[in-house]
Amino acid sequence: MSEKGPEPDPVNRTMITLTVMLAAIMTMLDSTIANVALPHMAGSMSASAEQINWVLTSYIIAAAIMTPVTGWFAGRLGVKRMFLIAIVGFTVASAMCGAAQNLGQIVLFRVLQGMFGAGMMPLSQAVMLDTYPVRERGQAMAIWGMGVTVGPILGPVIGGWLTDDFSWRWVFYINLPIGMLCVAGVVAFLPRNQPSHSRPLEWLGFLLLAVALAAFQLMLDRGQQNDWFASGETVAEGVTAACALWMFVIHTLTKQPSFLPVALLGDRNFVTATLVNLSLGVLVFPVMAILPPMLETLMGYPVLTTGVVLAPRGLGSIVSMFVVGRIINRVDARALIITGLGVYALSFWAMSHFALDMDWRNVATTGFVQGLGTGMVFTPVTVLAFGTLSPTLRADATGFFALLRSVGNSAGISLLQAAYTRLVQTVHSRLVEGLSPENPIAHAPDMAAPFGLATQSGMMTMNEEVTRQASMVAYVDLYYLLFLVAVAIMPLILFLRPIGIVATGPPITAEH
16 A cells, blocks of 8 residues: 555564554444344434444445455555554544434434545555564454454443443443544554555545445435335435446446456456355444344343443454464465354254343353354455455455445345344234233233233233244244354355465455
C-alpha cells in the first residue's frame, strides 16, 4: 500500500506495533462488543428484533463497500494520513453512536463507523509489513494475528460488563480513549510517507457495486416487516439491486481497467474459495447475532454472563489457529477445510438440541467447538484463494475476498432473523391449536395455575409461555438449518486445487 521508507529504530518499532495493534483490536472489538447489548438497545430505541439487527448489518455492509477502495485512498493520501483519517472518523462515529436517540440515528452513525473502520485492518497490516524487515515479517504477522484475536474474545465480556454496570451506550463510548491513544501514537511514531500515486479509481464500477450491495441489504433488512415482495418498496429494492449488479458485470467485462480485474475470474482456486468464503460468512458470523437475544430474552441470562458464556468461541479460535499454523505446510489444506466444516456441522447439530432448561456449559462447549472450526476453515481457504494468484492481482483480490465475506455476514444476519420471525409465528399458531376449551387436557388438573383458559391473566400467562416455547423451537430449527448448510458447503471444496507453497500468500486473518 505504501512505499517502503527507512527502517524504524527498535524503540519506534515497538511503539508502532502497539499503536497499530491497538487500532486493529478496537476495530475487531466492535465486531462483537455490540452483540450482547442488542436486546437493551432494542428496548431503548423501541425497535423490534428485526430492526435492531440493522445496527449490525449497517456497519458490516458499509465496511464491505469501503474495504476494496482502502488501498486506493492510501495510495493517494499516504498510509499515515489515511490511518489518521480512519481512526479519527471511527472514534467520532463511535461517540455519535453512543449519543444516538433513535434507531435511524444509530443506524446512520454505524454506517459512518463502518466506512471509517473498513480501512483500519488492512492499513494496520500494511504498517506492520513496512515497519519490519523481511526476515522478521512472519513473527510480526503472528504477533499481529494474536493481538487481533483478542478483540472478538474480549468483546462479549466487555460489552456485557459495560451494559450491565453502566449502559449499552458505553460499548461505543469505550472507543473514545482508545481512539485518542491511537491518534497520539500515529502522530508521534509513524514515519511520514509520500503518496504512491496509485492508478485512478474506476468510479463507475465502484458506484454500481455499492448501489447493488446497499439495495440488496435494504431488501433483506426491511423485507420481513414489509411482507417481502407484496411491498412495492421491497420490489423496488430488489429490482435496483439486480439492475445495478447486472450493469456492474457488463461494465466489468467490457471496461478495462475495471474496478474488479477480469483476470481474477480466470483463477479457479480464487473463484471457488471466494464462493466458499461467501458461504462461510452466512454460516459463521450470524450465529453471534442470534445467540445473545436467545440467552438474555429466553433464558434470562444477565448481559455479563452472556458475554462470559460466549467467550470460549474466541479461545477455540486461538487454539485452532496455533495448530493449523504449524501443520498447514505439511497437510493438504483441503483436508483441513473439510475437517473444519465437519466440526462446524457437529456444533450446529449439538445446538439443534438446545432446550430452555439446559445448562450454560452447553452454550460454552458448542461455542468452543465452533471456534476450533474457525482456524481449520478460514486460514486454509485464504491460503488456497491467494496461493495461485499473480502477485499483481493480490491487492484487488484481497479487497474483493473481504467484501464477499462481509456480504455473507450481513445477508446471513438478515436472513436468519427473517426466518426466525416466520418460524416463531408458524410454531406459535400450531401450539395454540390445541389450547381450546374442547381439549380435555386444557383444564385442571392437567393445566394448573397460573395457566388457564377461564381467566384473562391465565390466558395471558399461557400465551407468554407458548411464545417462549415457540421461540426456542425456532432457534433450534435455525441451528439445524445451519448444520445442513455446513454439510452442503463441503462438495465445493472438491473444486479447489492443492498448492505446493503456501508462503506466497498474503498475511492471513481469521473471521470470528
